[in-house]
Amino acid sequence: MRIFLVALKILLLIILLALLTFFTQVGGLILLLSFLSHKFINNRTESVFWRGFWKTSAFLVLYFFVNIALLPFAARAFNRVPMPVFSEPHVKPLRLPGCIFNRHYVRPEVRAAVIETAERMQKESPGVVIQYLDGAFPLINHFPLWPHRSHGDGKKLDIAFHYLDVKTKKPVVDAPSFLGYGISEKPRPGESDFPLICGTDGHWQYNILDEIIPQGNHKNFIFDSTRTALLVNKFAASKTIDRILIEPHLKTRLGITSKKIRFHGCRAIRHDDHIHVQMK
Ligand SMILES: [Zn+2]
Incomplete structure (x- = not known):
């Protein structure tokens, strides 16, 4: 049962990464980067709801920061x-x-x-x-x-x-x-x-x-x-x-x-x- 849940979690993660990449190009990469915050969040709360809330928030903050502050500069390398x-x-x-x-x-x-x-x-x-x-x-x-x-x-x-x-x-x-x-x-x-x-x-x-x-x-x-x-x-x-x-x-x-x-x-x-x- 535990192996099944882990496999399901990995499958959902792959689908999410693929969708974010397909729709935003860099969203999948930013999601992976946001995982760096997960240990910190897990240490702060046991609640499944609050862990989900803070992890989603960490992804969104990082997503908007990268898109507004970094991507326009990175795009210059591609003449865009x-x-x-x-x-x-x-x-x-x-x-x-x-x-x-x-x-x-x-x-x-x-x-x-x-x-x-x-x-x-x-x-x-x-x-x-x-x-x-x-x-x-x-x-x-x-x-x-x-x-x-x-x-x-x-x-x-x-x-x-x-x-x-x-x-x-x-x-x-x-x-x-x-x-x-x-x-x-x-x-x-x-x-x-x-x-x-x-x-x-x-x-x-x-x-x-x-x-x-x-x-x-x-x-x-x-x-x-x-x-x-x-x-x-x-x-x-x-x-x-x-x-x-x-x-x-x-x-x-x-x-x-x-x-x-x-x-x-x-x-x-x-x-x-x-x-x-x-x-x-
Ligand atoms: Zn067109």
Whole structure:
């Protein structure tokens, strides 16, 4: 029985380490480091509850300390910087957990291009905020960043569309999906329909986020085609940005003609819930 419990504990630990590494890159390593505090905690209390509480707290304190104070410096060795979280008035993360999970690292050129693009949009749309989604993890090239196929080098960043509030018809700094992905501006009748083409061609991953993300919040938002077209055109005018991915039916609907806009192919995920920008 005791051997079984020890084996179960080791198995759960391996699963936890794998999940933390998969979702945050460095979380598994930080968990192992936090084990250094366990002897000290065990000596202070016999209570299973308080031991669990203090061990979890030790992990979280160490996790935030490493992520805020050390990772940005370590990332420089891989030519990556974090995107602004609170420091830029016109560039913000759509969802803060993406930054807590370290998914907001990019090449310095990409960060500069996004800030510059946001400033260039102010003339036509005062107060507009560029909301970014996933970039890359801070360390190591080609470290997988699910569900993206190509976000392993810091040259790519996903950007949220712009929306209006359904009641006030005014711009909002928000988007319908809690994750930032998975609530799409779907093809209308007569428009090209790659979600259908790729889905029926066996590329199950193409529409996976739309299938698992709850769609109920979509009704509270109106897709802001004017400001989203402005966003895409301003990125297309950036010297740093070499390629932009958006679903073909939206490219046509928004009247965007830049040669930087490409179709991403059926092996990617659909791009009618966000745009993807990348440098050369
Ligand atoms: Zn992307």
